[in-house]
Every structure is written in C-alpha cells, then in structure tokens.
Amino acid sequence: MSQAPQPPGAPVVRREGREKVTGTARYAAEHAPPGCLYGWIVPATVPGGVVTATRTADALAVPGVHTVLTPDNAPRLEDPDDPILSVLQDDRVPHRGWPVALVLAESLEAARAGAAAVRVEYRTTGHDVVLTGDHPGLYTPEQANGGHPAVRERGDAEAAFASAPVRIDATYTLGGLHNHPMEPHASTARWADGHLTVHDSSQGSTTVRDSLARALGIDKDHITVISEHVGGGFGSKGTPRPQVVLASMAARHTGRPVQLSLPRRYMAAVVGHRAPTVQRVRLGADREGVLASVSHEIVTHTSTVAEFVEQAAVPARVMYASPHSRTAHRVTALDVPTPSWMRAPGEASGMYALESAMDELACALGIDPVELRLRNEPAAEPDSGRPFSSRNLAACLNDGARRFGWHERDPGPAARQEGPWLLGTGVASATYPVLVSKSAASAHAAPDGSYRIGVNATDIGTGARTVLAQIAASVLGTPPENVRIDIGNSDLPAGSVAGGSSGTASWGSAVHKAATGLAGRLAGRTGPLPPEGVTVTADTARETGEESPYARHAFGAHFVEVAVDSLTGEVRVRRMLGVFAAGHILNSRTARSQFIGGMVMGLGMALTEGSTMDPVFGDFTENDLASYHVPSCADVPDIQAHWIDEDDPHLNPMGSKGIGEIGIVGTAAAIGNAVRHATGARLRTLPLTPDKLLPYLP
C-alpha cells in the first residue's frame, strides 16, 4: 500500500480483511470467559396463549445443566424500550417461538439437551397469522417506520385517476423475507465488580448499551457493549435482540459469564423480518405518459407485541412528478413474530411495486420504460415541494442504458429465444434517502506522529473502519496507515447505529469534525507534542439537529437481462448492471461490494427467497439455509455496479450519500420487468419460482 495520502474514493483495502479470512477476527460467540455458561432458549411451541406450567425437573437433571430461567425465577426487567425485549417476565405467548425459558449449562450440548427436556404446558387461544389484503383487523397507524406519516394526499388522486386516459391498477404481493446474516445473533455477557461487559453481535453497541441500561435498571456507565466484528445484520441487528437481554440477565442471576447464540432455525422468530405486503398501485397518465395521479396503498402486518409498519408507500412520495397523489399504509396486528428492519425497509418492498407498475404503464402506452421515467422527472420533491439537494436519476438511467445496450432491444414481449431460453431485459429505478444521526468522535495525535481516532462505529462487513480512517487521514494530510481507528466499543465516543445507510455520514461527520479540530490545534502549535499527545473530541448534535431545507436522496437505475427456461419456468439472470448517484464515493472497492451485495440480495428477493407463514403452526416454514433460498454463487451472473459522481454541497463534509441499501432497491422490479419482456407474463407475486412461471410458458 502506498504511504502517501490517498485521494478521496481510493480503493483502500479493508483493514481487517486479513484477520477475517484467516479466522483470527473474533466474533461475539468466540469469546468464552473462564467459567462461562452456555444458554439455549426454549421457544414457545404454540402460536398464541399462555404458559400454564413449566416443568424443569427433567432439564435440571441433565448432567451439566446449571439453571433454568423461567418467568418464575428470572430477574425482573424495568420497562424495556422495545417490548420484544421483555422476555421471561410473564406467561403470555404472543407468537410461536417467543422465549418461554432459558437453560444454562456448562456446555452448549448440555444446554440444548436441557432445553429439550423442559416441559411446557400451554393454554392456547385462537390464533390469526395470515395476512390478507382485506383482513378485518386492518387499521391506519399514526406513522410508518422511519417516522413517516401513514397517509399523505395531494390533490385528488381518485378523481384524477378516474379521468386519466391511460390507467394502471395493479396489486403486488410480497411474502415475508428474512435477513439471515451469515453470523447468527450472539451475546457473551459477564459481570465483574458491578460492571456488565457484553460482546454482542449488533449494528450499534451504543444503542445496545442504552437499551440494556434501561431494561436492567442500571447506569449506562456500568455497562460496556463490544461489537468488534459483526458478520452482517441487514437491519436485524440494528436494534437489541432478546439474546443480549437474556445473556445479561442470566449472567447477573448466576454470577457466571453467559454465552447465548441463536440457532439459525430460531432466528426467524426473534430477529425480525421484512413484513409481507399487499400493495395496490394506481397510475393515471395521459397518452404521452405524463402522470396525473399516483396512488400507492400498502397493507401489511405487525405483531401483537410491537407495531412496525413497513413504509412501502414512502418512495412514491419521492420518485415521480404528479399533481395528484395518495400514499397510505394500513396494518393489522397478527399473532406473528414482530417484523422489523430488513435492508431498505420500505424502499425495497415499495419500489418493487411502483417500478413494476411504471413498467406496466410503459407497456400500455408503448413508450420505452426509460423514456417514461424521464418524462416524469419532478422539479422538486413531489410530496414536500422541497428542492432536491441533487437528483441524478436521469443520468443513471441514461448512463445505464448506454452501458447496458438497452436501446437495442425489441420492446415486444417474448421476442427473443435462444434454444429453450426466452430472453428479456428490464429496467427499474432506485432511490434511498440520505439519513444522518448524531455521533461523537475523538481524534488524538501522538508524539510519534501517529494518529488515533475513536468512534463507536460498527463495521458489519461494510468496511467502516477503512473508510473512517480514510476520512481522518485526508483531513490530517497523512496516509491512512498512519491513523489507528478504534470502533465497536460503547466506551468510545457514542456512535449511531450502522443502519439506514447512515453510518459513514454519521460517524464520518464526527470523525471529520474531530480531526479538523485536531488539525487546527496542531497547526497552532510549535515544538514537540507533550508526552500525552493532543486529543480533540467533537460531536455532531448541532449539525444533525437541523433539518435540511433540501430533499436529499440517492438514486439509481438497474438494468437486467434474464433467461427463462421455457420447459421448466426457471428464471436465471444473465446480466445485472446498476448505476448509482450517491454523492462522492469514498472508497471504490468497498462501495462496489456494497452495491453488488445489495443487488444480489435484490436478486434473491425477485427469484429465490420465499417464506411461508404456516397457518396452523404460526411459524415461518423455511427456517434454514437449505430451504430459505438466498442466491448461490451460481445464481449471480455478470454483475456490474457503476456510479455517477455527484458534487452535492448539502450533505456532509465528505459529500457522501449512503450506499448500503440502494443496491437492493428496484432490483426485483427490474428482474420482474425483464421476465415480463421475456415471456409476456406479468407476474405480481414474488419470488418468481418455476411454479409461478409454468402456467404462462408456451
């Protein structure tokens, strides 16, 4: 690696890459303090009701079993900030899989055997776990996820739709989806001298610390949460999960360190999921394709434990100009696990429907779908009227079309065949908001000329350490190798969650500010530094507290070629090409990984990832990686990510927009649109597995 200062965007190699690939990077379940007990959760095996008896004698008789925690003997929690953390506090079973006991043993094997020996008796009540578009329990919530109003109306969408010369009225159905990061959720907790230290697989250990302090009723200063390396989260580790509360509670109760990791099969019940949605989109346009009315209406589920509303209608408030619009969410609380964040909540699901509907409109009009989108570019954000800080959707569409060879296509359906394969191409837009949260950072200059940055960022596989070092190094005018980065520890200056594609902006702004302050202090000095060096701390409370007068969003465009096997209905993607406009890209190597990773996840959403809610048992049927089909390497074709550099002064000192999620937004629509082009079949339910395609094949 070069020892010179690196230009912005340089493809600096991931700092901890060697530790990860050689197995020396230690994850939350790879810390085993002396005397550690291992936990195994006993999940409820009924979909709703109450526990009437928990018989633990057989479990306690299993050699090695130390303790069985149940609501009868578990430590009392204060009122947790998230009701899903209120575990072992009462006898209620809100859904199948809810933890009803925790077995602690000298080995993982003994804990598992003990858990199998716990006898739980239930009184079941009726259960209702299946979402339908007309579910009687549907209501309009106050807000959808992200604090967005549940309903927004502009003009008279209904009337404008009714009088539009060209109308699309289509309903799209998405089942549940699961995050399934490679590293399951895990926590290792120990108490020593009144201080709780937890290694937790989380996307934000400051948040976990604060949440534990509240739940356990102790001071934040008495808790340290460490998330040094995290094997992915995709939102499921963005909020504390029951295992961290259970491990901490159990460590306090037993006086021993406790490790608790969630088995893969159990994750769907407790780590959140992307809620299923039924989405009705109505587009009314004139014969030139200019939109008069856009309606996007969402039906989704939440649990009886907490309200989470997938904000799938929100992107329609951003995307296209139209004088009349209605975007609305309704939700019903079912006896299901509580949904939560999964990569681009709202955008990933909502843009599938909106961008499929735009394709339907293009087909109905006989207008090229790229051109249709260009004709509906808004001058300002349609919902708010605020000017865009920058908006380069058109540039992404045009650049992508050129790179992909889009305009050579015959727009007619089912026009290309190659042996048994029906070939087609599709396009869709992408968008993701610019989010930023308050963070703090410290910057330290040592007498030997090296620098040390501290910020409680979390690297969930994104390359956060690396890019933060680049940001600090560029401010300090030093090579990144000369900057040590400490992250992943709640004792560091508080950092926000690695979520909402906001990490680099949030932590990076604090790092930039602290490093700038440090550079100023150093510039004013003469002579050698004192032995203790010089330290500057900064936080971004002021900067992040001001609402921007601009509508700030990243945009992108996906182009896809698919081949559909005319005998089997198997859909295989041949090429995927994404072009993104997300401010300045700060590290081209790790950024490309983020974009491509999102696109692959979108491929899974489109083609392979299917989840079934079992109406009788109330759980998700596909609960291992053999049955929940994330894309395999063989599914991922020629895949390219490109970007358009944006010079947007309204973002943050780095000029960056978030890139962790936009790759998944719109991908499924582009694939679905390509399948329609290949076959002539417009399918409105994902994933596009052979059973769905077969009825439409020649």
Next chain:
Amino acid sequence: MKPFSYLRPRSVAEAVRAGAGHPGARFLGGGTNLVDLMKLGVESPGLLIDVSRLPLDRVTRTDDGGLRIGATVRNSDLAAHPGVRSDYPALSQALLAGASGQLRNTATTGGNLLQRTRCPYFQDVSKPCNKRLPGSGCPAREGAHRDLAVLGHSQDCVATNPSDMAVALAALDATVRLHGPEGERAVPLTGFHRLPGDNPDQDTVIRPGELITEVVLPPRPDGAVSLYRKARDRASYAFALASVAAVLTVRDGRVQHAALAFGGLAHRPWRARAAEDVLRGAPATDETFARAVDAELEAAVPLRDNGFKVTLARNLAIGALAGLTARAAPPR
C-alpha cells in the same frame, strides 16, 4: 444432543456385528444428513458406527462391463469418475446437480441412498409427523407442501425422497448390495425405497443392522445415451422441484430401450414403467414422448399447492427424451 458412543470398525463384518448388537445404532457415512438430524433431535442414536473409512471406496469394472461402486465412494469422486462420465452420464449429472461442492466432497454413495426427506414437518420435532413419530399425524397434507409428493403418497405421508443420485440409479437399473446379520443380499434400486403406505417411518426395505456395501450398475445397453435434468428454485444447492433421469436407445427411428425415472415427485425415485411401456418400440417422436409421459403422470394426485410439479415433470421428461433422441439417432 444426547451422549452417544462412537465406533470405527475395520471391516464390514465388524461393522455389521456392532450394528446387530445395538438396536439404537446408526451407520455414519459423510454425516451430511445424519448429523443434522441429530442436532435437530430427529435422530438420537446411542451408537454411531463410522463406516466412512471401510475399504469400500473403490469404483471398479465388473466382469460384464458394468460398474461396482463402493458404498463409501464420495459423491464428488463418483461424479468425476471417467467410467461414470463416459457410460453413465446421467449419474454424473445427477450427482453434480445435488447439494453443494462441500457436501458432495463428504457425502457417500451409501449415505446418499439413505438420506431422509427434507419435509419441514419431519425436521421439526415440535410438530407431528408420521414418519418421525408414527401415528402423530401429517400436517403437510394441509400445510406447507409445495415441495412434496404428487405420486404414490398416502393419507399418512406426502414426503419426497430428496436424492438426485438415486433417481439416476433407478433409471440405470442399479442394484444395491447389502450386508447384514443374516448375510448378503442384493436389492434392485427401484425396490430399495418404499412408498409410504401406512408406515412411512420405513423409507427403505433395509433390515435392521444391514449395511449398504456397494451399488452395482449393469453394462450400458449398446447405443444407449442418458441424461439427468433437474428443475429447482435456485441454480445450485436446492432440492429438486422435479427431476428426470432418462436412458434411451433409438434404432431406425424407433425406441429400442427406454428407462425413465422421476425425482422430487414421490417417496421414492419414481421409475416410470407405464411410460416405458408406451415408448418401447414406438416411433421416437415428440408425440410418442408426450403420450408416454402422460400415461405415467395420469396417476398423479397433486395436493393443493403442488400441481405445478406434474406440468414440470412432463415438460422435463418430454424435453429429456427429445434431447436424447437427437443425440441417440445421429444420421448414419
């Protein structure tokens, strides 16, 4: 996990003796399915007899030109074997269509034949399943069954056999050789796996204590070509929604020999005898193929959500036969 004993015998005889002495024993091959089932609590053997290092790891020619496949030959090695690739491409293709590279490197021939269904209810000990717990019921019939059987199922069980390899072996007229407490015997592969009937806990006709020692393939019929084709939800590492193995000899435009087997449709690899009867001696045309396949699939009784499998199997089989015909009858 319940504690268990572990034994690594040096010979087949020692393995069989050990098995005969312990009713709760299981033979351990690659462990790619058995160990999973132990973790799930579906299997809890008191004794694991590790047969993976017995001297059964060879593939050799038989005197008549067939192939003798040792029970511990790894799936990857078998798929790559030159004799398999040249004479029994359907077998090689079936193996490579199964599982993942890592699993194939570990899984054995004998173990592959004995793998259990991936029916979600079978794998979840908190739910009823007649195969796991006879008499407890079959929730799959009304529940999640998109991936389950359309042929040969019973009131008690709608599970499918998950093996790709076994489907090819069924079409190739393989024989399974077993070594048990009462001696050796040979069972045709098509009779090795059972239909569920009213005792779906029995996957196969294997008797207590019997160990698979080898699988024997007859010589390739003169002029025969074969292939295996599988449809699945993703391009790799997914069980068959439906699959087909086909062996075909065409002479003078007529089918001389045809063997057809389906995977993913039933509790066992489904040898399509009714289709073969139609094919034999008939003109090798798409019309014949459709008629033959329909004659077989007439017996299908799909469940609420898996009717697509019948169409899928039909398309796969007709496509396979047509594809083989193009290769089997090149202009002379």
